[in-house]
Amino acid sequence: MKKRESRAFVVVGKSEAKVDGRGLVTGRPMFVADVDVSDALVIKMLWSPYAHARIASIDTADAERMPGVACVLTHKNTPATRHTTAGQGFPEPSPYDARMFDTKVRFVGDRVAAVAAETEEVAERALAAIRVEYEELPAVLSIDEARRPGAPIVHDESDATGIYDPSKNVVADVDIDVGDVAVGFGESDLIVETTCETQYAQHTPIETHVVLASLDADDRLVLRTSTQVPFHVRRIVAQTLGIPVHRIRVVKPRIGGGFGVKQEVLLEDVAGWVTLQTRRPALFTLSRREEFTSSRTRHPMRVRVKVGVKKTGLVHAIEMEAVSNTGAYGAHGLTVLANTGSKTLPLYNKAENAHFFGQAVYTNLPVGGAYRGYGATQGYFALETAMDEAAERLGLDPIEFRLRNAIRTGEGSPIFAKLGEGREGVSQTVKSCELERCLEVGAERIGWTSARSKKERRGSWVHGVGMSIMMQGSGIPEIDMGAATIKMNEDGSFNLLVGATDLGTGSDTILAQIAAEVLGVPLAKILVTSSDTDVTPFDVGAYASSTTYVSGMAVQRAAEKVREQILGVAAPMLGVSTERLALRSESVIGEAGASVSLSRVCQRAMYETDQFQIAATASCVPSESPPPFLANFARVAVDTDTGVIKVLHYVAVVDCGVAINPRLAEGQVEGAIVNGIGYALSEEMQFSSRGRVRNPTLFDYKIPGALDIPRIDVVLVDSYEPTGPMGAKSVGEIGINGPIPTIANAIYDAVGVRLRQTPFTPERVLEALQRV
Amino acid sequence: MRIHLTVNGTGRTWEVAPGDTLLDVLRREGFAGVKKGCGTGDCGACTVLLNGRAVNACLVLAVKAEGHTVVTIEGVAQGGRLHPVQEAFLEAGAVQCGYCTPGMVLSAVSLLSHNPDPSEAEICEAISGNLCRCTGYVKQIAAIERAAARMRESQ
Numbered sequence: 001m002k003k004r005e006s007r008a009f010v011v012v013g014k015s016e017a018k019v020d021g022r023g024l025v026t027g028r029p030m031f032v033a034d035v036d037v038s039d040a041l042v043i044k045m046l047w048s049p050y051a052h053a054r055i056a057s058i059d060t061a062d063a064e065r066m067p068g069v070a071c072v073l074t075h076k077n078t079p080a081t082r083h084t085t086a087g088q089g090f091p092e093p094s095p096y097d098a099r100m101f102d103t104k105v106r107f108v109g110d111r112v113a114a115v116a117a118e119t120e121e122v123a124e125r126a127l128a129a130i131r132v133e134y135e136e137l138p139a140v141l142s143i144d145e146a147r148r149p150g151a152p153i154v155h156d157e158s159d160a161t162g163i164y165d166p167s168k169n170v171v172a173d174v175d176i177d178v179g180d181v182a183v184g185f186g187e188s189d190l191i192v193e194t195t196c197e198t199q200y201a202q203h204t205p206i207e208t209h210v211v212l213a214s215l216d217a218d219d220r221l222v223l224r225t226s227t228q229v230p231f232h233v234r235r236i237v238a239q240t241l242g243i244p245v246h247r248i249r250v251v252k253p254r255i256g257g258g259f260g261v262k263q264e265v266l267l268e269d270v271a272g273w274v275t276l277q278t279r280r281p282a283l284f285t286l287s288r289r290e291e292f293t294s295s296r297t298r299h300p301m302r303v304r305v306k307v308g309v310k311k312t313g314l315v316h317a318i319e320m321e322a323v324s325n326t327g328a329y330g331a332h333g334l335t336v337l338a339n340t341g342s343k344t345l346p347l348y349n350k351a352e353n354a355h356f357f358g359q360a361v362y363t364n365l366p367v368g369g370a371y372r373g374y375g376a377t378q379g380y381f382a383l384e385t386a387m388d389e390a391a392e393r394l395g396l397d398p399i400e401f402r403l404r405n406a407i408r409t410g411e412g413s414p415i416f417a418k419l420g421e422g423r424e425g426v427s428q429t430v431k432s433c434e435l436e437r438c439l440e441v442g443a444e445r446i447g448w449t450s451a452r453s454k455k456e457r458r459g460s461w462v463h464g465v466g467m468s469i470m471m472q473g474s475g476i477p478e479i480d481m482g483a484a485t486i487k488m489n490e491d492g493s494f495n496l497l498v499g500a501t502d503l504g505t506g507s508d509t510i511l512a513q514i515a516a517e518v519l520g521v522p523l524a525k526i527l528v529t530s531s532d533t534d535v536t537p538f539d540v541g542a543y544a545s546s547t548t549y550v551s552g553m554a555v556q557r558a559a560e561k562v563r564e565q566i567l568g569v570a571a572p573m574l575g576v577s578t579e580r581l582a583l584r585s586e587s588v589i590g591e592a593g594a595s596v597s598l599s600r601v602c603q604r605a606m607y608e609t610d611q612f613q614i615a616a617t618a619s620c621v622p623s624e625s626p627p628p629f630l631a632n633f634a635r636v637a638v639d640t641d642t643g644v645i646k647v648l649h650y651v652a653v654v655d656c657g658v659a660i661n662p663r664l665a666e667g668q669v670e671g672a673i674v675n676g677i678g679y680a681l682s683e684e685m686q687f688s689s690r691g692r693v694r695n696p697t698l699f700d701y702k703i704p705g706a707l708d709i710p711r712i713d714v715v716l717v718d719s720y721e722p723t724g725p726m727g728a729k730s731v732g733e734i735g736i737n738g739p740i741p742t743i744a745n746a747i748y749d750a751v752g753v754r755l756r757q758t759p760f761t762p763e764r765v766l767e768a769l770q771r772v
Numbered sequence: 773m774r775i776h777l778t779v780n781g782t783g784r785t786w787e788v789a790p791g792d793t794l795l796d797v798l799r800r801e802g803f804a805g806v807k808k809g810c811g812t813g814d815c816g817a818c819t820v821l822l823n824g825r826a827v828n829a830c831l832v833l834a835v836k837a838e839g840h841t842v843v844t845i846e847g848v849a850q851g852g853r854l855h856p857v858q859e860a861f862l863e864a865g866a867v868q869c870g871y872c873t874p875g876m877v878l879s880a881v882s883l884l885s886h887n888p889d890p891s892e893a894e895i896c897e898a899i900s901g902n903l904c905r906c907t908g909y910v911k912q913i914a915a916i917e918r919a920a921a922r923m924r925e926s927q
């Protein structure tokens with residue numbers, strides 16, 4: 001059934017080259033700053049040197065007088081509206097705790113003032129001429145400090161809203177129950193408990209944040225920006241600057257990666273304000289250093305997992321407690337925390353008793369945000385470490401243990417309904433789950449049975465293999481929305497307009513493939529325009545692994561409507577009723593083989609009879625969020641002399657439903673795995689005792705290069721999601737959750753130590769080895 | 773001050789400041805395919821060929837390019853025909869966001885120009901200075917292998 005369905009596709013399921021690929025390999029000017037910016041003002045920001053301070057006074061007179069300075073912005077001359085920088089659906093689940101410029105700074109790297117000048121050099125000199133007097137305040141630089149009674153309060157302003165308990169630095173609090181874990185633990189034969197901590201990490205898209213603001217002929221503000229959420233940018237900039245939505249146009253050209261960090265409105269308010277004030281175009285680019293210190297990060301977390309297991313090998317009770325450090329502002333604080341539970345616990349749905357609780361707390365450190373994996377990454381470290389331990393103590397193979405306990409097709413989990421996007425979730429039954437097959441394929445690829453528990457030694461190096469499983473979601477049910485418009489041209493081509501946001505993921509391509517499939521045309525006949533708020537219908541943007549599933553379904557529906565219109569025009573041409581017609585090979589084909597070309601059909605509709613534009617718009621708000629599934633396997637070598645970990649072979653076997661474009665889907669997983677390996681082994685933002693980032697460069701903050709990667713095998717298993725467009729689910733995020741627990745479990749297999757703090761640096765590994 | 777150089781086969785004379793990097797000047801003059809990811813020599817997004825060798829344009833002062841030959845990504849395809857490396861990048865799915873792509877392609881072009889049959893290790897070495905956050909390098913390495921094979925065949 002599955003196989004037959006996917007074999008019937010003509011364009012879907014094919015690894016078509018990306019529709020924007022040719023321009024990208026030839027270096028065409030496709031990115032924000034690639035247009036002529038010679039007449040644009042350059043914006044530079046003065047960032048706070050203190051982790052926590054009040055701005056006692058700020059004197060910009062000298063800076064303003066400098067030749068070449070167009071304007072200087074501070075809290076004195078900019079709108080004071082509290083808002084969130086998190087680009088989420090409205091009303092946002094993140095607190096309104098940020099202002100364009102505030103009278104208080106809350107981390108080293110917070111905004112103090114901005115200068116717009118003719119050149120970067122002038123802007124830099126003007127920044128140096130701004131005189132600020134700070135009243136330094138005691139700072140909280142860790143989760144524990146933030147939670148201590150009497151701790152300094154990060155958000156003591158009276159006009160912030162949506163904070164759970166500002167007096168205790170608590171941004172968000174989540175507590176949900178299924179059954180009764182206390183009883184469940186009492187009834188269990190084995191209890192395993194583990195606490196794992198994850199570090200501050202940064203997305204490091206190779207293109208940093210950048211926006212070009214300008215005015216169009218009607219003086220409307222045009223923001224050409226590197227964003228994942230053009231429509232949210234428009235709404236939040238309108239709200240922040242106090243101007244109507246219709247006076248803003250947001251355009252996302254090609255962008256150089258996002259990974260969540262561009263689901264945030266970080267520069268557009270300032271650039272927009274400068275342009276409105278000066279009537280000049282303005283370019284605001286974050287330097288790499290600023291990207292590290294002042295954009296967004298992955299929320300560091302401490303996650304404790306307690307698992308109660310019966311002798312039968314069935315997990316009977318799970319408790320997960322997560323404490324998340326959201327830094328100085330609460331962007332995504334609640335939702336990342338909630339996802340730590342909601343995207344992990346349903347995987348082990350045999351547990352009749354479950355408890356998830358936790359808090360997100362403010363500190364005077366860089367701000368957390370959305371980062372691929374979105375809390376699940378942090379949760380799976382602890383959960384899959386605990387499951388590995390439980391299997392070992394039961395004397396069960398970890399694969400067998402997962403097979404007994406993991407969710408299957410036709411099953412649900414009460415967690416789905418209890419816990420959603422920072423509020424109640426949506427009940428659902430899993431309709432496609434090929435986890436068993438994923439485990440089978442993965443075990444074979446890595447050579448599980450021959451390599452497991454062998455502790456093969458080569459000099460000081462010891463080898464081990466480990467595994468882990470996981471799920472994610474496909475969009476946010478009953479919240480996310482995608483929409484698509486398709487219109488037909490007289491040569492039988494179609495314009496596909498989508499609000500969906502291609503970050504480099506290839507979504508323009510796969511959405512076009514879906515349209516091409518329905519309309520019976522080759523990919524080249526679908527012309528994609530995406531992410532322009534003046535032109536394309538609404539879409540929440542690229543986050544929560546939503547695009548393929550949500551926007552893809554909108555495209556499928558729009559294409560189906562257009563198909564109906566085409567058949568309606570063709571029916572009288574062929575003298576048969578529409579039910580007896582099909583779209584294939586750029587023609588409408590009747591049962592007897594009579595056919596008429598699409599271009600003929602469109603010419604008739606445009607110029608000849610009952611004229612109208614063949615076009616349709618459709619939307620999708622999903623009623624569920626089918627999880628993709630992933631089985632991970634890694635073979636690692638541990639140098640017991642130096643503590644160095646080498647990943648030798650990584651296998652990821654994925655059930656993402658039908659892969660609309662298999663090669664692009666593999667690429668999503670490969671990229672996520674390598675990012676995850678960096679997160680597991682080397683990437684860590686380090687701080688001075690005063691909260692300053694000590695390694696804000698790509699030299700000191702080590703992301704993997706081509707020499708650092710192991711052999712990686714990504715396998716997509718055959719699967720079909722009945723609720724998805726063409727049988728598809730998501731694939732963008734899930735891969736990043738794998739490396740940490742998989743490598744940790746492999747290290748345990750090799751040397752018998754459990755690492756519970758990322759990244760697994762040589763120092764931490766050596767220290768752990770010495771403890772045993 | 774004034775510099776004379778050849779960019780993608782065309783002689784150019786540009787007015788530059790002593791502190792301008794080759795990256796600044798190339799972008800200013802419209803070679804927007806040259807990307808900036810750091811400005812400190814750590815990411816390789818600004819890779820261009822200087823007298824045939826891959827260099828980080830952010831680390832080269834524009835004045836040092838006086839009299840030299842520069843190739844940017846805009847000069848790799850000839851008369852609308854993609855270079856085999858570009859073709860292979862498209863076919864192998866080696867392009868995601870494409871921001872690292874110009875630099876990556878030029879590093880590969882430079883490698884293949886003096887090593888037509890590189891090992892996987894040599895490919896990784898050649899692109900080790902080009903960071904990519906999207907692809908995990910798997911398909912980029914495969915693309916360069918594919919391009920090398922195709923170029924050898926057509927010799």
Ligand code: FES
Pocket residue numbers: 807808809810811812813814815816817818819828829830831
């Ligand atoms: S911009 Fe030159 S190496 Fe990064």
Ligand code: FES
Pocket residue numbers: 206256257504866867868869870871872873903904905906907
């Ligand atoms: S494709 Fe995005 S950085 Fe390489």
